[in-house]
Amino acid sequence: xxYYPENSGFGxxxxxxxxxxxxxxxxxxxxxxxxxxxxxxxxxxxxxxxxTNAGSETGVFFADTRYGISRPNDSDGGFVIVTxxxxxxxxxxxxxxxDAESGFLGGGAVIPNLKNSVSTxxxxxxxxxxxxxxxxxxxxxxxxxxxxxxxxxEAEGSYTADGYLFDSDGEAFQHVTGYAIHTTDLSAHPIAxxxxxxxRFILTELKKGKYKIxxxxxxxxxxxxxxxxxxxxxxxxxxxxxx
Numbered sequence: 001x002x003y004y005p006e007n008s009g010f011g012x013x014x015x016x017x018x019x020x021x022x023x024x025x026x027x028x029x030x031x032x033x034x035x036x037x038x039x040x041x042x043x044x045x046x047x048x049x050x051x052t053n054a055g056s057e058t059g060v061f062f063a064d065t066r067y068g069i070s071r072p073n074d075s076d077g078g079f080v081i082v083t084x085x086x087x088x089x090x091x092x093x094x095x096x097x098x099d100a101e102s103g104f105l106g107g108g109a110v111i112p113n114l115k116n117s118v119s120t121x122x123x124x125x126x127x128x129x130x131x132x133x134x135x136x137x138x139x140x141x142x143x144x145x146x147x148x149x150x151x152x153x154e155a156e157g158s159y160t161a162d163g164y165l166f167d168s169d170g171e172a173f174q175h176v177t178g179y180a181i182h183t184t185d186l187s188a189h190p191i192a193x194x195x196x197x198x199x200r201f202i203l204t205e206l207k208k209g210k211y212k213i214x215x216x217x218x219x220x221x222x223x224x225x226x227x228x229x230x231x232x233x234x235x236x237x238x239x240x241x242x243x
Contacts, residue, residue: 082152
């Protein structure tokens with residue numbers, strides 16, 4: 001009898017054998033995880049002899065005062081410890097092509113590193129928190145025999161804001177379009193928006209800092225808004241009376 005899960009979890013096997021007058025009974029159990037694999041085997045015979053063996057495939061890896069727990073089995077000595085920073089501080093990082101993840105017991109993910117070649121690993125972005133943008137989704141490691149180094153994954157949070165636009169007479173700007181343009185970060189792309197019947201608009205993927213709001217309405221002056229760090233899901237900017 002045997003049972004083994006397809007991916008991770010507990011597995012087991014029970015076997016009985018008879019050879020002449022010798023009868024043996026063996027039980028084997030194992031547990032497999034992305035960072036740990038352990039096994040326990042017990043065997044007993046009718047002669048009174050018995051044995052128990054335990055084994056594991058797990059190591060603790062250190063580099064630059066950081067650590068990771070893993071069982072890389074396809075490297076020739078090198079490794080990379082990948083840890084999240086800033087907006088990803090409380091996030092578990094997973095990877096597309098490696099059976100590894102960060103955050104296990106507070107450690108980083110250990111990625112095997114071949115000594116004679118360049119290895120690349122991509123982050124699995126499906127489980128990242130909403131409103132978080134990873135600055136770099138590919139980890140490039142250069143072979144260093146029996147040596148490890150740190151690869152920090154940085155990210156920045158983005159924000160969502162809403163507000164209401166009115167003209168100088170207090171009438172809502174209905175169904176108008178416009179752009180929000182970051183005034184200092186030239187890498188930030190302009191954010192297009194439109195207003196509804198009540199003059200409400202929504203801005204997504206905002207960064208911290210000041211934005212110039214420009215409406216596609218003739219003779220209406222641009223104005224500025226400022227996005228500050230905010231813990232709420234959406235920042236309510238309030239009402240704007242455009243000149």
